[in-house]
Structures are given as structure tokens and as C-alpha cells.
Amino acid sequence: MDDQVLRSLMKWPNVPDCYGWLALDRRGHWRMRDEFAQQNNLPGQVIQHAALNDFIGRNYACDESGRYFFQNGPQRVFITLDATPWIVRIIPSGAGADLTNQCHQIMEPTAALSDEKGNIYIVGTVNQTIYSRNKNDNNQFVKRDSQTVALLHGHDLDHFSELAKLREEACSFGGSWTWQDKQLPLDPIHSEELASRFNYIAQPQP
Known part of the structure; x- marks a missing residue:
């Protein structure tokens, strides 16, 4: 901030x-x-x-x-x-590639999700700014690492498929994917579950 x-x-x-x-x-x-x-x-x-x-x-x-x-x-x-609070791209880097969001931050992934429409979501950690009220009712912004979810940009789906090993689920795909020499889970999810699971409001109202 x-x-x-x-x-x-x-x-x-x-x-x-x-x-x-x-x-x-x-x-x-x-x-x-x-x-x-x-x-x-x-x-x-x-x-x-x-x-x-x-x-x-x-x-x-x-x-x-x-x-x-x-x-x-x-x-x-x-x-x-x-879609989600974060959109990530797979960007080439000295380490091979980074997952970089729309605020130019690197996301550290822990898993991925696939939905019924073929979208891929990355679950991981982002150092984000959070507005809160403390016990004295003072408004404050704090910056901390938080687990969140990001939609993978559609242009990077082919790249992701090269990293993944898929198995077919009832309405989506599951399996695993490899990121920087780590094997991470890839699980199915319905798109309507994302907001409640990751605690965000897509259309804020007064």
C-alpha cells in the first residue's frame, strides 16, 4: 500500500x-x-x-x-x-518459470484444481494486503502470506497440460502436476464452490 x-x-x-x-x-x-x-x-x-x-x-x-x-x-x-481475486501467468525465469499474478507478484503453488468448464486454478500463497479492525477499533492494513486461489490464464493451459498427469473424474479431471521438481495434486472442483472455499466475494455490495 x-x-x-x-x-x-x-x-x-x-x-x-x-x-x-x-x-x-x-x-x-x-x-x-x-x-x-x-x-x-x-x-x-x-x-x-x-x-x-x-x-x-x-x-x-x-x-x-x-x-x-x-x-x-x-x-x-x-x-x-x-473469476477469482488473482489471475496468474506462467512466466519464464532464471529458475525455469514463475507463476506471476496481475499485481506482478510470484505465487508459490501448493495444488491445482480443475472445474467442469476446463478451467485450471492454482492454489497457493500470495503476500497480500488485508484490511482489518483491531480490538481498539482502529482500521489498519496488514501484509501477510495467505493461501488463496488464482485462475490460470487461458493462454497457459497448453503449458500446464505438459506438466500434468491426468485421470478422468466424474465431471472434471484430477491427477497431479510437476512444478519446479515438486509433484503437486490436481483435484476436481465445481466453479460454484470456489468463492466459499477460498473466502472471496465476486460481486461486493454495499
Whole structure:
């Protein structure tokens, strides 16, 4: 979280929250959704300004109820999630490859999941910013490693299939996959189970 954002929160602590205007799509793009997009259930415009994308990524957080938001100065902009709070790509690196999310963080995987639509989700650890209230009712942001889930970008499904050993399940696939010389589980899941299992709210409401 940027220092200037934290300072603005102290100066203007009661700015109303914003809902519905920002979304994270399945490709890891931030999308601005104006009133027309919201009223017509449209995805909105991809934000292409590099500095703004980086600013959103640095100030991306969640509260303890699982609502994800962008802290835009003193205003909290809650984010509509098309899939999961994180979207990851398999990016070549000195170690071979990294799983990198839309905020340019490396995710440390512990497992993967496949759903009824053929999507692959990575389960693992992300160092994320969490908004909480302490016993003295003081608002605070804490950064800690948390287990979460990320949708694997569709462009990397072929690469993932090369790492996996599959067995057919009733409505999906299970098995295992190899990541940096470790064999990790690959289990089936229904897409409707993801939000409750990993404690996030896809469409935050006031």
C-alpha cells in the first residue's frame, strides 16, 4: 500500500465507498465500468495506462469478509471479480518459470484444481494486503502470506497440460502436476464452490 494512500486515509477517513465501477477480468485486466456498462451488464473498458495499472496493483487489498478493493487515495473502490481475486501467468525465469499474478507478484503453488468448464486454478500463497479492525477499533492494513486461489490464464493451459498427469473424474479431471521438481495434486472442483472455499466475494455490495 502506497504511503500517500495511507496518508490520505488519515486526512479524509470518511469518503464513501464505490461499487461496480472496477472489475478484474479473466485475463488479469482491470476494467473500468461506467454507468452504461453496469446497466447493460457489459465488461467495460480495459485500463491500458501502465502507471494506473501499477497503481491499482500496489493498492489492491481485501477485507476480512473477502471483498477485494482498490484503495484509491481515501476512497475504497470495490472490485467485481469475473473469476477469482488473482489471475496468474506462467512466466519464464532464471529458475525455469514463475507463476506471476496481475499485481506482478510470484505465487508459490501448493495444488491445482480443475472445474467442469476446463478451467485450471492454482492454489497457493500470495503476500497480500488485508484490511482489518483491531480490538481498539482502529482500521489498519496488514501484509501477510495467505493461501488463496488464482485462475490460470487461458493462454497457459497448453503449458500446464505438459506438466500434468491426468485421470478422468466424474465431471472434471484430477491427477497431479510437476512444478519446479515438486509433484503437486490436481483435484476436481465445481466453479460454484470456489468463492466459499477460498473466502472471496465476486460481486461486493454495499
